[in-house]
Amino acid sequence: MCGIVAGIAERNVVPVLLEGLRRLEYRGYDSCGVAVLRDGAPHRVRSLTRVRSLDREVREMGLEGWTGIAHTRWATHGAPATQNAHPIFSQNEIAIVHNGIIENFEALKITLSGAGYEFASQTDTEVIAHLIHSYYQGDLAEAVRRAVSELRGAYAIAVFCKSEPERVVGARYGSPLVIGINGKESFLASDPLALSDVTDRFIFLQDGDIADLSHNGTRVMNRDGQPVVREARTLAHPPTEAALGPYRHFMQKEIFEQPLAVSKTFPRNSAFDASLFGATDPQAFAQIDRILLLGCGTSHYSALTAKAWFESIAKIPTQVEISSEYRYRETIPGKNTLVVPISQSGETADTLGALMHAQSLGQDHTLAICNVATSAIVRQSRWSFITQAGPEIGVASTKAFTTQLVALFVLAVTLGRARGYVDAQQEASYRSQLSGLSTALQGVLAREPQIIAWAHEIARTDSAIFLGRGSHFPIALEGALKLKEISYIHAEGYPAGELKHGPLALVTDAMPVVVTAPNDGLLEKLKSNIQEVRARRGQVYVFADADANLSNEEGLRVIQMPEYYGALSPILHVLPLQLLAYHTACTRGTDVDKPRNLAKSVTVE
Template sequence: MCGIVGAVSTRNIIPVLLEGLKRLEYRGYDSCGVAVLNGGLQRARSVARVSELESQIAQSGLEGSTGISHTRWATHGAPVTFNAHPHFSPDQSGVNRIALVHNGIIENYEEIRTELKALGYVFESQTDTEVVAHLVNHLYDGDLFGTVQRSVKRLTGAYAIAVFCKDEPHRVVGARFGCPLIVGIGTNENFLASDAMALSGSTDQILYLEEGDVVDLQRNAVRITDKNDQPVERVIHTVSAYAGDIDLGPYRHYMQKEIFEQPRAITDTLEGVQGFVPELFGTSAGAVFKDIDAIQILACGTSLYSGMTARYWLESLTGLPTQVEIASEYRYRTPAVNPNALIVVISQSGETADTLAALKYAKELGHRHSLAICNVGTSAMVRETELSYLTRAGTEIGVASTKAFTTQLTALFLLTLTLAKMRGRLSDEQEHAHLKNLRHLPTAIQSVLALEPQIIAWADAFARKENALFLGRGMHYPIALEGALKLKEISYIHAEAYPAGELKHGPLALVTEEMPVVTVAPNDSLIEKLKSNMQEVRARGGQLYVFADADSHISSSEGLHVIRLPEHYGLLSPILHVIPLQLLAYHTALARGTDVDKPRNLAKSVTVE
């Protein structure tokens, strides 16, 4: 993984390929490359940014009307030039014949590699991708489309592939299984990409390949076969451009921009919501919600923490038993199955491999109803669930998720109140009060964002630390988890989060005056318990950094630093309290000089296991 752009055209497509890679930089990557057909196969590769690749291409004069490009996030093999995509495979005369890029992981690559080495193929990289290039070359019979159809049947794992051949100069073939791949339709040209945003400015006519599809791309024709090699047609969608979202504007980083976009993102997510009705989630939602007696949430990373927060809402307001599981663990165990439980999957991209696999597994186990909370309406997750709610956060480019998280929480709160109302647990008066609070939420967030100068002062102190603890209780414990995740993701400070009541069961051993302890302290029913936990830290010399509500009666003193949020926001308090944690992580990373938007070793869209 991580990003693919391909094209076959009558014009030089180098600018299209490079612009597409730039639009995919938000996913995170450690190398990049382009290959084109111009008489023979030519390529340029780099372990720097796309801008460096662009300079390299300008100096070499590389151009061609058929080509593929890639940004790589290393899985097999180090991030060095010889592992960067595209990979070539030569014919028997030693002339490069096949060029290929690949997202995903080929699980049986060692077996195929051994076979191909025995046949005389020489491997120049440490990647599983080069195995696929040589396999296609080995099976090539003059028809690249048919060859790819046969080749992918040998592969075990997940893949999105784009490949072209020097013997068929106006053709690019793609295939997908477990990783996203789309087709863009143009005039006298057609495109492949792993993300529709990569093709913004080239075409807005997009079709989405399904699992097992193989596509034959030519200048004036697109042919698709399904997993059984039968011809199929996929619906063409008109997808709006994302130019406004990818413009950095006055901000230093996309993460900063996206933190400050949260009032607008939540406003957009709530657009059209006049009450808590099942139709918000799909036309069949009313019947589905009447049929369920439990909820099972599946997600990864930040999305997991939104689900963990929602569990408190769902159980307390709806009375429905709610389980939250890490998708990558759920898919490999044998859970007790309640077919009447609603499966809720949460993902920013809607293409998260582990969550999609967990959804598929849940269906295989007998779960009948599913709902996606997602930011991309055309994603695989939305297409594969019965119901959905789109968060409308806009494009999120920073690897560390911010506005996707708060809009997920907003959508999950809407789900909670809708189910509560259907189950007779929400009065008209309560519904009115919750609607009022939701509509005021963007304004409340603006007030929290105004605390940024105070948080910057804390960040200067945090930047000199290498470890931190985060504490929370109740529905704010997942918010502490999210705060710790943000800090470790972008500042590289080791951070852990605990329910504050667990301090005495182990983590307290870590507390010294060198250990900052960040505490989420809303003025709720657990505040007095939390104050006792904070005293445990102070008694061991720990430095407390507390985000408190205005009326929580916690005051700054030696070893106790307090920033007050403007107001307590009841059940929606987690959404407000995560904002200062995002800002703390951002400004700490800024002070440490890390790459905020593209932290090391991480990718935005995790499409491999």
């Protein structure tokens, strides 16, 4: 959500800024812009389309400069409009880009308006720009320091001033910001990925840090203006967007990358022990007596799926919380609770806040499940498990979800082993299942042509119901989420047993009902639920295990999956739901990789 790229270079910095924005497009945005200092004044170009269009406008204008800032904006305060797009100027002196939300912007705006400042946008960002200008007395870093001391909320900012043309100042609190160093050139970005073509040396700023970049070097201070030391780290160049190859969209490509991603997340013959999670003490998990899983959206659904594993395999009580709700209600903490924040980006503001809230209650056993090793949530946690999904460009998560499930399953088995509930024979069986998972997933992906035919039918509707039971109920939720995210069809997921308690009223011959039907202990009950839908002339689409004894009949369409895959069955059953959502969206002609109003990395509350 939103992306910052800024820099002070010994060359025209604009190509670096634009390339950085391209690398951050995966985060989601509805406007973009770039500004540079040239001929003693700030100049900018802003666009309500894509970065490629911004690039074209920049070239037509001939915009060049050694000092610049750039941004992709996901609208919060103020609709997507040119006047609200970043960079934002103050008095044609200060230029700023900003991620985050300023909670006290209205009060600050009243004060600044009283001081004579006029507002050209509806953004909270313009408040920061004018506030910095009001404090500016020849030292940009000091003006930024004084301004941010008045802000409440989350922010990452990059600022330049026409009076100091070889200087860029950044600051962060609650929103990620890194410094990239390349000789005498210095850069700021929301994500190291944005700068991976110009440097591999990064400084990760901490909350309250202010970064002062110039040709004389980089210095970091705290909110009190005292110098602080932040270690520079050398990172292997993160992989950038690969070519689409035979795929139409990145989402389709990422769906088909899942067999490889899950095999890399838990390599064959890996051991189920605490060292997998960065713990040096083999008995690190021995005292854990409860699990608290924190997540938002898709990560919340992975937590709901994993709850069954923790309780059945490790025999440990497990609580699942939506991050944005957990931090604002009274809870009963436990000193031996293992708090597990789950996030694809590791920068999800609600989940990071929930993690810090749990720690404030004395729950110090924390373990992050994340796809980014350098992220804030990983750094905030005692232990971590880094999934190996690789970069995920499509906004709707696919391979990040399945690799989260693998990580959570591995954690469940590890805890079961540490607690004495998983013996050597069971451990070997779980390892065998994980080792064969990649091949099983490839078998599921082979069903794509059949799924495409279903997608053409479902694309004609405006609403759909997804059903599952047991550990497959969260998979139904995830399937519904994927359909609504990218096709804009209203969809809801329900436990199949709850049909008669309300949702059955929605069923007509125009209502598609998608069912995930593993051959588990609830199959016969699920078949009864299917008959309840058919009796109301609902159109039923079932993904059924090969040994589930379900076949095509009037009003009942069946795609046969591989045979039942035991506890890991939910991972197999989510893939066809991803493909169904994808091909439905393609049929409807929506922007699959960048659906409207959504962002990849949600770094605001």
